[in-house]
Amino acid sequence: MTIVACSTPPGTSGVAVVRISGKDAIKNISSFIKDSAFNEKTPLSKVCFLVDKDGEVFDEAIVTSYVSPNSYTGENLVEISCHGNPKIVSKIIDLSIDAGSRLAEAGEFTKTAFLNGKLDLSEAEAVASIIHSLSLTGVKAGVKNLRGGLSKEIYSIKSSLISVVASLEFDLDISEEDLQPNLLKNSEKTILQTIKKLDDCILSFEETKMFQSxxxxxxxxxxxxxxxxxxxxxxxxxxxxxxxxxxxxxxxxxxxxxxxxxxxxxxxxxxxxxxxxxxxxxxxxxxxxxxxxxxxxxxxxxxxxxxxxxxxxxxxxxxxxxxxxxxxxxxxxxxxxxxxxxxxxxxxxxxINYKGQTDTLLISKRQYNAIKGALKHVKNAHSLLLTEDSIELLVEDINRSISFLDSITEKTTKDDVLDAVFSSFCVGK
Ligand SMILES: Nc1nc2c(ncn2[C@@H]2O[C@H](COP(=O)(O)OP(=O)(O)O)[C@@H](O)[C@H]2O)c(=O)[nH]1
Ligand SMILES: [Mg+2]
The missing domain is CATH 3.40.50.300 (P-loop containing nucleotide triphosphate hydrolases)
Known part of the structure; x- marks a missing residue:
């Protein structure tokens, strides 16, 4: 389905941008662009006349086409920078809908980007944070995450936990009574480092939140x-x-x-x-x-x-x-x-008394809750390790902690999480 929306705020402005995304986005505009030179093979940016059904010119605009997969959404995408008169904007939207598109929902462009693997969930949340932050520091935290800052940190914490699970399970397979001498000690070291990192994430969140809202x-x-x-x-x-x-x-x-x-x-x-x-x-x-x-x-x-x-x-x-x-x-x-x-x-x-022990910046309550969940299970794992009670339960706790971390970056995820993330967006983003 091809979607259309105005990406700039409503009202009068120097320039307004209408976005159209979808398989037929480039075909869609040919119905209202005079002598359209756009095609689905080559991206193009061009000054164009926009015409209504009678062929009458109603605006002169810069039209830019992006060809799938090289666009924000990963689909064919068109951006029309027209004069910022609401009458012109609604005319473009009406003509695009007549040509087969439908109005986009809030955040739908970014949601499409996520579904097409252009962004992971933490990066998509970064987009919302960049748009809504009340301070430049909040914006910068968002930009860092948009460039994969949080995802990288989460992957690194996750991979050290995975290595703990892997070596414990390997040993369990060999002999349950007879664990390698240094195994528990090494695992404990990794687990303690993870606890410290997750604690730092949580501490930094309250303050990042203040810089945002x-x-x-x-x-x-x-x-x-x-x-x-x-x-x-x-x-x-x-x-x-x-x-x-x-x-x-x-x-x-x-x-x-x-x-x-x-x-x-x-x-x-x-x-x-x-x-x-x-x-x-x-x-x-x-x-x-x-x-x-x-x-x-x-x-x-x-x-x-x-x-x-x-x-x-x-x-x-x-x-x-x-x-x-x-x-x-x-x-x-x-x-x-x-x-x-x-x-x-x-x-x-x-x-602001937290002096930033880590670069990791959580920027949403959803991420914060996931880190808290992960932390709880790593702490459980740590107490099980100290009592040397049950390696199976310990492994299970670490695995649960890994699933919490996964939920932060997840490439595909349940609809309710998706809706929660994207409903905070504005239409056109
Ligand atoms: N000398 C002096 N007077 C002050 C100072 N701050 C406030 N005032 C005076 O104290 C009175 C009460 O101030 P106001 O701000 O209305 O107090 P509020 O009831 O706490 O809101 C006013 O007459 C102010 O001019 C100060 O730093 N020095
Ligand atoms: Mg007073």
């Missing part, structure tokens, strides 16, 4: 601590109302900022205090909900407030007029801006 940072503290003043200073705007009347901020106010390239959704909240005012009370409750879901809480001028598991820093504000009575992580003046630059560093370092 941003971290949420909540400012919390008593009324009048200067939360809104600090918020305004960090977002460089008078966004949040600052007064010396307690209880001014009642709703959560949020804004996107970047610190060292890290996308952050910064949130200003209502001051934490007991209040009889119904609206303010709801505001205070919301402040706590926000804080509980945050990646980092900045607690302003309240050394006694703490948040257990949730990352938090204690910041002393109004250093221009007061000295801290207790030990805070940092002392600032939101009003004069004193030490706010240093506070930004503290925020960044609190969020």
């Amino acid at each position: 941003g971290a949420s940072v909540v400012i919390l503290g008593p009324p009048n601590a200067g939360k809104s003043t600090l918020f305004n200073h960090l977002v460089n705007k008078n966004q949040s109302i600052v007064t010396d009347v307690e209880g001014t901020t009642r709703d959560v106010i949020e804004k996107n900022i970047y610190i060292n390239g890290l996308p952050i959704l910064l949130k200003d909240t209502a001051g934490i205090r007991a209040s009889n005012d119904g609206v303010e009370k709801i505001g205070v409750e919301r402040s706590f909900v926000e804080a509980k879901n945050a990646d980092l809480v900045i607690i302003l001028n309240d050394r006694d407030l703490s948040f257990g598991d949730i990352k938090h820093i204690h910041v002393f504000n109004k250093s221009d007029v007061k000295r801290p009575d207790k030990k805070y992580d940092i002392s600032i003046s939101a009003k004069t801006g004193n030490n706010v630059k240093e506070l930004k560093e503290v925020i960044y370092n609190s969020l």
Whole structure:
């Protein structure tokens, strides 16, 4: 089946790109390209007139054809770069459909590329990550994986596990009681190295995720601590109302900022205090909900407030007029801006404290879950090895771990996994 979609965002633009992919893609365009010189043997890029059914020219476009298998999708593929008027785009799509194609679903071009073996699953996920990442660091992680970064690392972990299984099984075949003297020791070494590598992958994931989709940072503290003043200073705007009347901020106010390239959704909240005012009370409750879901809480001028598991820093504000009575992580003046630059560093370092022990970058929750599954079974295998209980069970655990690793790169896979991966794409990709 031949599919068609616009690959550029909807609306008016300088140029829009319509893509057509499928066995008949090149035949398909001949119905609306004047004097088409395209054929299914030679790729070609050419300025063409686009004509409607009456033969009237409705646009001049650059048309590029790719011949199977040398295209993004692996099929015959045509890209039409027309003027970015939505009327022109829909005319092209209509004419292509009249000539036998159908509208592509979200991610269908990349899914086709995957099904034709042009990309493995981790590479296809990289495409989504490149498109949607909120920071250049997130984009770079995607590009690395698009070029096979993750797949290579997974293959290398997998092959060392396979070698452990192979040698254990070989020995089992010879004699169950009489294993080679160094075999278990060597296997343990490989297993421990694998555990370390998988642990590193998991540690790096949380932070890669932040570079892709941003971290949420909540400012919390008593009324009048200067939360809104600090918020305004960090977002460089008078966004949040600052007064010396307690209880001014009642709703959560949020804004996107970047610190060292890290996308952050910064949130200003209502001051934490007991209040009889119904609206303010709801505001205070919301402040706590926000804080509980945050990646980092900045607690302003309240050394006694703490948040257990949730990352938090204690910041002393109004250093221009007061000295801290207790030990805070940092002392600032939101009003004069004193030490706010240093506070930004503290925020960044609190969020990103993993200093990258590995190049492997997981970029999706699916990959993360697979690595966790693999890790669980390698750890099981390790405890079985220590007790020297059952080599068969040990081998089984390693095999399970290998299947989890396989699911990351898999060339062909179950439909539900495929749908989960490709539904996050935009139409036209
Ligand atoms: N001297 C001084 N005053 C500040 C500072 N930060 C905030 N304020 C003042 O403290 C009052 C309350 O500030 P606001 O940002 O509304 O506090 P919030 O209730 O925590 O949001 C305002 O009058 C601010 O001008 C600071 O660093 N130094
Ligand atoms: Mg406020």
